[in-house]
Every structure is written in structure tokens, then in C-alpha cells.
Amino acid sequence: MRKFPPDFDDGDTDLRDAQNAISREDLLRTRDRQKIHQTRSRGRWFHLLWLLAGPGVLVMMGENDGPSMVSYATTGAAYGVGFFVPFILLTFVMAFVVQEMAVRLGVATGRGHAELIFQRFGPFWGYFAMADLVVGNVLTLVTEFIAIQAGGLYFGLPSWLSVALGFGLVTAALGLRRYATWERALMVLAAGNLLFIPAALLAHPNGAALVHALATWCPLPGGSRLIFVTLILANIGATVTPWMIFFQQSAVVDKGLARVDLPQGRMDTAIGAVLAAIVGVATLVAAAPLFAAHVNVAEFASGADFATALRPLVGSTGATLFALGIIEAGLLAAMTISTSSSYALAETISARHSLNLDFSQGRIFYGAAILSTVFAACIVLIPGAPLLAITLTVNVIATLLMAPALLFLLLLVNDREIMGNLANGWKANLAGGSIVIAISLVGAFYGVITVFPNLLAR
Amino acid sequence: MTMNPDDPALTASEITAFGAPKGKLPRRKLGRGTVALLILLRIYVLLAIPIVAYAFFKAVAH
Numbered sequence: 001m002r003k004f005p006p007d008f009d010d011g012d013t014d015l016r017d018a019q020n021a022i023s024r025e026d027l028l029r030t031r032d033r034q035k036i037h038q039t040r041s042r043g044r045w046f047h048l049l050w051l052l053a054g055p056g057v058l059v060m061m062g063e064n065d066g067p068s069m070v071s072y073a074t075t076g077a078a079y080g081v082g083f084f085v086p087f088i089l090l091t092f093v094m095a096f097v098v099q100e101m102a103v104r105l106g107v108a109t110g111r112g113h114a115e116l117i118f119q120r121f122g123p124f125w126g127y128f129a130m131a132d133l134v135v136g137n138v139l140t141l142v143t144e145f146i147a148i149q150a151g152g153l154y155f156g157l158p159s160w161l162s163v164a165l166g167f168g169l170v171t172a173a174l175g176l177r178r179y180a181t182w183e184r185a186l187m188v189l190a191a192g193n194l195l196f197i198p199a200a201l202l203a204h205p206n207g208a209a210l211v212h213a214l215a216t217w218c219p220l221p222g223g224s225r226l227i228f229v230t231l232i233l234a235n236i237g238a239t240v241t242p243w244m245i246f247f248q249q250s251a252v253v254d255k256g257l258a259r260v261d262l263p264q265g266r267m268d269t270a271i272g273a274v275l276a277a278i279v280g281v282a283t284l285v286a287a288a289p290l291f292a293a294h295v296n297v298a299e300f301a302s303g304a305d306f307a308t309a310l311r312p313l314v315g316s317t318g319a320t321l322f323a324l325g326i327i328e329a330g331l332l333a334a335m336t337i338s339t340s341s342s343y344a345l346a347e348t349i350s351a352r353h354s355l356n357l358d359f360s361q362g363r364i365f366y367g368a369a370i371l372s373t374v375f376a377a378c379i380v381l382i383p384g385a386p387l388l389a390i391t392l393t394v395n396v397i398a399t400l401l402m403a404p405a406l407l408f409l410l411l412l413v414n415d416r417e418i419m420g421n422l423a424n425g426w427k428a429n430l431a432g433g434s435i436v437i438a439i440s441l442v443g444a445f446y447g448v449i450t451v452f453p454n455l456l457a458r
Numbered sequence: 459m460t461m462n463p464d465d466p467a468l469t470a471s472e473i474t475a476f477g478a479p480k481g482k483l484p485r486r487k488l489g490r491g492t493v494a495l496l497i498l499l500r501i502y503v504l505l506a507i508p509i510v511a512y513a514f515f516k517a518v519a520h
Contacts, residue, residue: 110480119483128500230513386518393514400506404499411492418483440502447509 025356029256032180036261052264053271054183055251058336059099059244060092060272061190064279065333066147067140067391068238069196069326072280073306074392075231076287077297079221081205084235085213085281091239092277096269097431098406101413101424102245103265106252108422113249115347116412129408130348132401137243137341139394141376144337146387147330149380150304154323162327163377170334170373174366179254179355186335192328193279195321200282202318203289203310210285229446230396236439237395238280242405243340250343254354259422286322289313300388334376338369396446403440406432 032051039048075084102113109116114133118126145163152162176182212218221228248269257265287306290297295309304323311319339355342365346353351364359366379385410432416423424432488496 111483116483120486121488122485125496132503389514389517393510393517396510396513397507400503400510404496404503407495407499411488415486417486440499443502443506447506 023352023361024358025352025354025361028178028180028356029254029354033256033258040260049264049267052255052257052261053268054187054255055248055257056099056103056265056267056269057272057275058183058186058190058251058332059248060095060269060276061193061279062186062247062333062336063095063239063241063244064193064276064283064329065140065144065337066150066326066330067143067234067395068280069147069283069329070306070388070391071231071234071238071395072283073287073322074297075235076284077290077295077306078227078231080219080288080291081209081285082213082219083217083221084231084284085210086217087232088235088239088280088284089214089277091236092273092280094236094435095239095244095276096273097428097435098240098409099244099248099269099273100266101409101428101432102249103252103257103269104262104419104422105409105413106249107257107259107262107265108419110253112253112343112347112353113246113409113412114344116249116418117408118348120412120415120418121408125408126348129405130344132405133242133246133344134341136241136398136401137337138372138375139390139397140241140243141334141337141341141372142379143391143394144330144334145376145380146391147326148334150387151307151323151327151330152304154304154307154319154326159381163380166331166334167373167377169331170338171370173335174339174355174369177356177358179251182355183251183255186332189328189332189335193276193325193332195325195328196279196282196286199314199318199321199325200285202321203286203314205285205288226449229442229449230392232442233399233446234392234395236442237397237399237402239276240402240435240439241398242401243337245405245409246344247336247340250340250347250353254343254356262422283325286310286314286318297388305388334373338373341372342366342369399439400443403436403443406436406439410436 036048036051039051072088075088105113105116111119114126114130117129145166148166149159149162152165153159157165173182173185176185221231252265287310290306290309290313293313297306297309300306300309304326307319307323307326310322343353345351345368346362346365349364352362353365354362357365380387410424410429413419413424413432414429
């Protein structure tokens with residue numbers, strides 16, 4: 001629907017002045033706000049939640065991306081059902097704690113994350129934060145196309161065709177030029193992430209083992225400590241990454257959420273976290289038959305090899321669902337991560353940034369998303385690239401980059417000048433601080449045992 | 459009360475609210491402890507990335 005107030009011709013000069021002073025994106029957002037206002041005044045709470053949901057669900061389901069699903073599957077294939085089942089749930093609790101702060105920052109300030117870092121801390125720290133984001137986003141975007149390409153290979157599609165289709169869909173989504181439509185289209189796509197649940201059921205999981213793992217965090221993983229720590233980092237990186245903070249805060253602002261919408265913003269984030277956690281555990285469970293069959297996943301070239309290896313163990317339906325899930329995971333994340341880069345870049349250089357913009361108004365905003373997508377797509381097509389190793393490594397890098405990103409988030413969310421009464425309390429600071437310390441320590445431990453593998457070897 | 463979503467009066471007031479330009483926020487003065495922590499984490503990242511790259515190439519070589 002493209003009916004805007006400029007269609008009005010009622011002689012209202014105040015209205016016309018307002019229209020001239022503001023942009024199409026503001027008008028579109030205003031219409032959305034109007035609908036929300038009406039729904040709230042009628043007391044239709046489920047409808048209100050439906051209208052305000054989106055950024056939280058998308059950021060959580062978007063983070064269940066190609067490398068994340070490969071990390072969960074690798075964990076399931078390496079260790080089966082055990083310690084990592086409750087650990088994955090814990091990582092989503094961490095994700096909720098972090099993302100709730102991003103929502104609060106967005107509704108309190110009406111500004112994106114990059115914009116706030118630059119304005120409050122200056123360009124020196126701003127460019128460091130942006131460098132972390134760009135490195136993390138570009139590498140992760142490459143792995144999303146690895147997932148799309150790998151899923152396509154399972155169905156016999158040549159790499160170039162899968163990658164081209166993926167690029168076409170990412171660009172087509174941007175072509176919607178309307179935040180609300182883009183968001184709803186992506187939420188439909190995100191429902192595809194749930195394919196991992198029937199895939200897990202087709203693996204005939206042992207319910208008692210699952211309950212035992214949840215209750216006791218056992219059995220504990222054995223074998224190489226380096227692999228164990230790598231998977232710890234990869235699983236954290238599968239859930240908590242810098243792009244999520246930048247994306248959700250900017251999306252909250254683009255959607256036009258206000259302070260009054262904070263409860264629904266939190267609920268949206270919690271729903272996303274619960275759904276994504278269930279899918280994460282389902283992916284581990286779906287790949288657990290590979291552990292029982294002693295399949296060596298280190299020899300796998302990509303995420304689709306999990307589907308191929310699972311076929312004789314769980315049947316072709318389960319394997320097909322797994323491969324479709326991998327494609328969906330890559331595609332959804334390619335859309336959200338490229339948009340996260342666009343928001344951050346445009347905010348950094350004070351260019352206009354909204355999915356409500358026309359292409360002519362948002363050349364930099366849309367250009368950044370398209371260029372980063374083209375770059376990632378081209379990297380994937382390089383023959384002989386070690387795709388599975390890249391995928392696992394990207395999650396580790398994302399985790400290492402998370403500590404400074406979290407510190408910026410904590411500093412901003414404790415800034416009472418901009419947050420007012422929405423600033424962090426001591427409980428949120430304790431939770432956020434603990435996450436920074438935990439991530440930094442695990443990362444440091446990873447570094448030590450990588451450089452000195454014999455130090456703790458067994 | 460039923461409101462028409464295309465009510466121009468309501469739209470005009472909402473437009474004014476959202477169309478209002480956002481001024482630049484003042485720069486915040488960071489304390490010594492905060493700067494030290496930011497530098498420490500920067501060093502942490504700069505040391506960690508080469509280690510991850512080393513682990514990656516080692517894994518690929520095997």
C-alpha cells in the first residue's frame with residue numbers, strides 16, 4: 001500500500017508544512033505508529049504484540065544462521081546429547097540479556113548503535129567499533145552464502161546458481177522499500193528455521209537422555225580440550241554477536257518503537273530467544289546420530305555434508321529438512337546482517353538510513369548492503385576454499401569481537417544523560433559484566449591452548 | 459473511540475513528533491578506568507585475531 005498523506009488535499013496548511021518538512025520514511029513510520037496507537041487504546045494486547053514484534057524475533061532467528069547451525073550440528077556430531085544442550089539454552093539467556101539492553105537503548109534514544117557510539121565516545125572509539133563490526137559482518141556474510149551454496153548442492157543445484165538466487169532474494173527484499181513489509185517477509189522466512197525441529201524428531205532422540213542432560217549438564221565432553229573450547233566459543237558466537245546489537249537497535253528505531261512499547265519489545269526479544277534456543281537444541285539433536293555412528297565431521301566440506309551423512313541414519317525426509325533449514329538459515333541471516341552493516345555505515349557517516357527509503361534517497365544505505373552481499377557471494381565461489389573451517393572460525397571471531405562490543409553497550413546503557421530512567425540497574429550490570437568477563441576469559445583460554453597446545457593436552 | 463487511520467489531524471501531530479530533527483548528542487567524558495578497559499579489550503582483540511588466524515591455517519594445513 002503506498003497511500004501517504006501527500007494524497008490529502010484538504011486545505012490544511014499545517015499538515016502540508018509538516019509534509020514538506022519531513023520525509024516519506026517518517027510518514028510511513030507515522031502510519032505504523034497510528035495503527036499501534038489505535039490498537040493500544042482498544043486494549044487488544046495480542047494484536048499490539050503482533051504489530052510491535054519483529055526486531056527481536058528476526059535478530060534471534062537471524063542469529064540461528066549458517067555458521068550457527070553448523071556449530072550446533074558439529075557439537076551434536078562430536079559429543080551427542082549432553083553438556084551442550086543446557087549450554088545452548090544458557091547462551092540464549094545471555095543473548096536475551098544483551099539484546100534487551102539494545103532494545104532499551106533504541107526506545108530511549110531513538111538512535112542507532114553506531115550513531116550513539118560516535119556521538120558519545122567520539123570517532124576514535126567509533127571507528128574501532130565499526131572495524132569490529134565490518135570484519136565480523138563481512139566474514140559472517142561469507143558463511144551465510146556458504147550455507148546457501150551448501151544447501152543448494154544437496155539438492156543438486158550448482159554453486160553459482162544457489163549463490164545467484166541467494167543474492168537475488170537479498171536484493172529483492174531490500175527492493176520492498178518499506179520496513180514493515182520487509183520485516184514481515186523476513187518473519188515468514190524465519191519460520192523456515194523451525195524445520196530443524198521435525199528433523200530432530202526424525203532422529204528419534206532419547207527423551208530420557210535429553211532430560212538428564214538438561215538436569216545435570218552431563219555427560220561432560222571428553223577428548224581434545226582445544227576442540228571443546230573451540231565449540232564453546234563457536235556456540236557462544238552462534239548466539240551472541242556484535243551485528244545483533246547494531247541490527248536490533250537500528251531496527252527498533254526504524255520501526256518507530258517508543259518508550260511505551262518497551263514491554264512488547266522485551267516480549268518480542270524473549271519470544272525470539274525461546275524459539276531460537278529450541279531450534280538450536282533441535283539442530284544438535286538432529287545431528288546426534290552422527291555421534292552414535294562415529295562419523296568424523298572434520299572431513300566435511302560444508303554444512304550440507306551433515307544432511308548427506310544424516311540421510312542413511314534419519315532417512316531422506318529428515319536430511320532434506322536439515323538441508324532446507326541450512327539454506328533458510330543462510331538466507332535470513334544474509335538479509336539481516338547486510339542490513340545491520342547498512343544501518344551502521346549510514347549512521348557513521350550521517351547518511352539517511354531506513355528500509356522505508358527509496359533507492360534514490362538511500363543510495364549509501366542500500367549500496368552498502370548490496371556491495372557487501374556481492375563481495376560475500378564472490379568469495380564463496382572461489383574453488384577449493386575450506387568452507388567448513390571458515391564457518392567454524394567465523395563464530396570464534398564473532399565471540400572474540402563481542403567483548404568490546406558489549407563494553408560499549410554497557411557504557412551506553414548506563415549513560416543516564418541519554419537513558420534517563422531506562423538506564424541499567426545493578427542486576428542488568430551484573431549480568432552484562434559477567435557475560436563480558438566470561439567471554440573474555442574463554443577467549444583468552446582458547447588463545448593460550450592454541451598457541452601452547454601441549455599445555456593442557458590429553 | 460474509533461479513529462480513522464487516515465485522520466489528517468492525527469497524522470499531522472504524529473508527523474511533527476517523528477519528523478523532528480534529532481540534534482547531535484554531546485560528547486561524553488570517559489573516566490580513566492573506562493579508557494583503560496577499552497584499551498585493554500582492544501589489545502585483547504588485536505592479539506586474539508592473529509591467534510584465530512593461526513589456528514585456522516593450522517587446521518586447514520592438516
